[in-house]
Amino acid sequence: TQAFEYRQNQLFAENVSVQDIHQTYGSPCYIYSRAAFENHFLAYENALQDVPHLVCYAVKANSNIAVLNVLAKLGAGFDIVSIGELERVVAAGGDTSKVVFSGVAKTAAEIKRALELNIHCFNAESDAELDRINQVAQEMGVVADISLRVNPDVDAKTHPYISTGLKDNKFGINVDQAQATYLRADSLSNLNVIGMDCHIGSQLTEIQPFIDALDRLLLLVDNLADNGITIEHLDLGGGLGVVYNDEQPPEVSDFIQSIKTHLGDRKLKLIFEPGRSIAANAGIMTTQVEFLKPTEHKNFAIIDGAMNDLLRPSLYGAWQNIVPVTVRPEAEQNTKVWDLVGPVCETGDFLGKERALDLQPGDLLAVKSAGAYGFTMSSNYNSRNRAAEVMVDGDQVHLIRKRETIEHQLAGEQCLPA
Numbered sequence: 366t367q368a369f370e371y372r373q374n375q376l377f378a379e380n381v382s383v384q385d386i387h388q389t390y391g392s393p394c395y396i397y398s399r400a401a402f403e404n405h406f407l408a409y410e411n412a413l414q415d416v417p418h419l420v421c422y423a424v425k426a427n428s429n430i431a432v433l434n435v436l437a438k439l440g441a442g443f444d445i446v447s448i449g450e451l452e453r454v455v456a457a458g459g460d461t462s463k464v465v466f467s468g469v470a471k472t473a474a475e476i477k478r479a480l481e482l483n484i485h486c487f488n489a490e491s492d493a494e495l496d497r498i499n500q501v502a503q504e505m506g507v508v509a510d511i512s513l514r515v516n517p518d519v520d521a522k523t524h525p526y527i528s529t530g531l532k533d534n535k536f537g538i539n540v541d542q543a544q545a546t547y548l549r550a551d552s553l554s555n556l557n558v559i560g561m562d563c564h565i566g567s568q569l570t571e572i573q574p575f576i577d578a579l580d581r582l583l584l585l586v587d588n589l590a591d592n593g594i595t596i597e598h599l600d601l602g603g604g605l606g607v608v609y610n611d612e613q614p615p616e617v618s619d620f621i622q623s624i625k626t627h628l629g630d631r632k633l634k635l636i637f638e639p640g641r642s643i644a645a646n647a648g649i650m651t652t653q654v655e656f657l658k659p660t661e662h663k664n665f666a667i668i669d670g671a672m673n674d675l676l677r678p679s680l681y682g683a684w685q686n687i688v689p690v691t692v693r694p695e696a697e698q699n700t701k702v703w704d705l706v707g708p709v710c711e712t713g714d715f716l717g718k719e720r721a722l723d724l725q726p727g728d729l730l731a732v733k734s735a736g737a738y739g740f741t742m743s744s745n746y747n748s749r750n751r752a753a754e755v756m757v758d759g760d761q762v763h764l765i766r767k768r769e770t771i772e773h774q775l776a777g778e779q780c781l782p783a
């Protein structure tokens with residue numbers, strides 16, 4: 366069953382009516398389904414159960430500690446890109462020995478903290494970064510486990526802002542230079558080379574780009590073996606797409622199966638870093654219609670959710686489904702085409718354009734597929750308080766982040782002395 370579905374014209378989150386959640390927690394509000402998070406994670410676990418593996422949930426997709434805790438209880442690892450994300454994993458009771466540390470510019474302080482917490486490995490992205498990790502490890506008298514992020518130069522065929530595996534992207538080490546960098550890493554006294562990783566982009570709806578990347582990585586793995594460097598794990602990053610509209614991404618099980626088949630009998634542990642495919646369809650964001658403003662050219666519905674709450678439509682032109690929380694019986698006759706715009710002072714502030722909906726002021730709407738890159742990309746622009754987050758678990762609703770107040774916003778600020 367779906368986490369968010371209608372029962373008698375009312376949208377439910379698991380067994381709780383979204384309208385009821387709104388009455389208690391207001392809007393805009395992020396609403397997550399525990400079961401959906403678990404099922405999406407377990408799809409990876411189940412597909413990988415017969416091979417050595419680690420599923421490292423990409424914390425950036427949704428980093429609320431309740432989400433991390435639910436996944437940690439299922440044995441998840443975590444892919445982090447900052448010390449902030451690492452401290453969240455710790456606060457959520459996650460196992461730091463299952464953490465991989467990605468990111469293009471890890472600071473010395475971040476490296477130190479990660480070494481103290483004994484993470485699984487650093488996904489290093491450059492020669493200079495290897496030197497820095499080696500230096501910090503030396504000062505601490507430890508050895509740092511290293512994977513190198515290889516840029517395989519494949520086209521992920523996704524939005525240019527979320528495509529990362531082409532040679533003109535800032536990410537990783539060019540596949541042609543990677544062997545030299547591996548040899549150098551191997552020569553540094555406080556580094557221990559254990560893995561190879563890549564991440565070619567996000568919201569991929571085909572398997573082929575993954576296979577192309579895998580082919581290039583495997584060639585390198587074999588060449589390294591000839592040079593005495595053993596790669597123990599292969600980390601193919603995240604990137605599997607989800608259904609926002611009419612996309613047809615592969616099932617997790619089919620995706621994993623083709624990777625396994627392609628690996629043949631190589632004894633490599635497989636790591637994945639899924640974010641979106643676990644989180645996106647485990648959440649919605651509710652928003653209320655404030656005013657209707659029909660004009661000669663366009664019908665605007667002004668809603669209380671804005672680009673600061675959910676940035677994807679403004680930043681990428683991303684399309685997310687927007688549905689009524691309560692469907693009125695006469696909806697069909699009263700449907701008009703609306704642009705759903707927020708209160709922020711930017712023309713680019715919209716959550717959806719040209720949506721056929723039956724709207725009245727006060728109506729509650731749900732933006733679907735908002736569990737990934739929703740709250741985590743939100744901001745205080747226009748001094749708006751960030752939304753509340755709740756997690757539904759069966760017929761229970763738990764507040765997992767309070768709606769911000771102006772006191773939160775002002776907490777760190779002060780005027781000049783008089």
Ligand code: LLP
Binds near residue numbers: 639
């Ligand atoms: N691993 C690395 C190294 C990454 O950079 C990312 C995402 C992931 C894993 C997780 O990828 P996923 O499974 O979620 O595709 N804000 C954009 C997406 C940016 C993705 C950045 N990297 C959006 O809202 O579409």
